[in-house]
Amino acid sequence: MSDDVECVVVGAGVVGLAVARALALQGREVLVLEAEGAIGTQTSARNSEVIHAGLYYPGGSLKAGLCVQGRQMLYDYCAQRSIGHRRCGKLLVAAHAEQYGQLQRIAQQARANGVTDLQWLDWAQVQRLEPQLECRAALLSPSTGIVDSHALMLSLQADLERAGGMVVLHTRLVQMHCAPHAFALVTHDGTVLRARAVVNAAGLGAVALARCFDGLDSALVPQAFFAKGSYFSLAGKAPFSHLVYPVPEEGGLGVHLTLDLGGQARFGPDVQWVDDPGDLQVDAGHAAAFAAAVRRYWPALPDGALQPDYAGMRPKISGPGQPAADFLIQGAAQHGIAGLVNLFGIESPGLTSALAIAAHVGALLA
Template identity: 65%
Template structure:
């Protein structure tokens, strides 16, 4: 049996960030990844947006770690010369009655420590984006975009430089706490013994927690899967900034984002599914996209949208329920010393990754 200081389950952006941070404290770290490459699930199927920290309830982990993580992420990207753009975002009211929502978002942003938002008139907004329709907007200059794969490769490199290891094709089969240590068995039969496990398995985090004998089952939330479909724009985008409509119950609406090459993509919508492997984009969903997008881009041409890709949000709240906060759970809650669960790490998980890592390291040091 191999002995290691720490095992991180999951090599998405959050798992890699956490493993890197722990390895840089001098611990020996292994990362077990079920897939044949890093970041192939939620981390590679997002909008790749660096969020400002506007939408989340004051005092929540999402609010605090997003605002903190945004600053850390920009610094990291600049320091490592990784590709990103601080392109900014327009949050738009397309009807007069939505102006109150803009004002509410502004108040929420200030409560969360985001002080750089600016109200724009319709004329000011359309001066920035001539094809845009709105009655008013909020401008967020600290919103940006990045190459999530380049970020993950860099985090992986940092982890290896600190002595850490990523084991691909290594799903966790079972775990048990006994005699002051956690014994893990991977699907290929590899046995590991450790004092510290970080469950950063994303879509599989709840299932991974259930693999651990002795964990209080009543503390493990039910996994919910909110599929987000994306469509891309055929041809050149007339927009140079991100455009977000008013938020919806389970997401931020069908917004317009850009990749680093200037390609416009729209989404995600919200489609509740039972299977996290359900990643097919149904072309027929494009009809609802046209309707949503034309509320802020009325001249979107017919036939301009093409199905692109889908991602699954690893939610722990279901349809009609208030959006859950990140749930970062220690032995005090679930009863297994040395095991930390990261549940419901959906958006803004990418933006928050480095801050989540620091938070986890702080929890380790506190025990």
């Protein structure tokens, strides 16, 4: 491996791979550094695999714009590459009359974000779609879907490598000296790389990594927060064909029902603020609280049907009680260092937005 490379992307999650692919398709020489022994082992491997429509996010935010743009890009890409996905639709439900106003506000926000296909359903219409779902009213989002995120990442990696790029595993970046269009990167084994462009797509580690960038103003690096989300799977076959979401709660979208491509149902994630991003154990003792949340919209959930499954970690840059932060994509206009892009707080809808984020980063570095 040469000590000189045009572009280095740090992190081989779905966003890092999408960014690296986009840069390689521009004709750039691209090297991806991944600390783990495989691609996509952290946030990208521990989520709901949902293709979001873009309903909730504040108007004009990066989350809103990149989600709506990225959703269509992702559907098109999956169809072209025969990647497993399904546009199954989502029901966003009001369990009681007091939540009807929240649904109205979400519908207004969705329209402002460019989501034009939402459908209002009353109780009878919901029952015709999902007989076991109990709610007062619902919004149907036909453009919400699910995707095989692992197949997606393998395809992005294959595109990158066909374009001449490379992913290097077991390689942790520990320090970088920043100067305009000239970066000296030091890996854990002492290897020094020189690059003209660097993209920090390290996900859960992006903030800590940026603090190791000599020449980057530390005041521009946000504080990292970690919100753990646990999932419980359903024993037996689910009686639903749509995803089911309650109205959002603080820190996340509530204990919702998602389906995988095989039809298996899982519930989650909840929101647990933690200090350790490696805290990924699912507490079986939370099953009762999950069941209570699920029974608000599925009263017939059988006793003992929930089994601990897995947990994911949201790389947040806003903490408990604070307004949810937007994606923070820092280029030279923000920090003054040409050739450096930091990606902070790329939580949901990061999977849906990955191809649009990649295009955005490519434009910043063009």
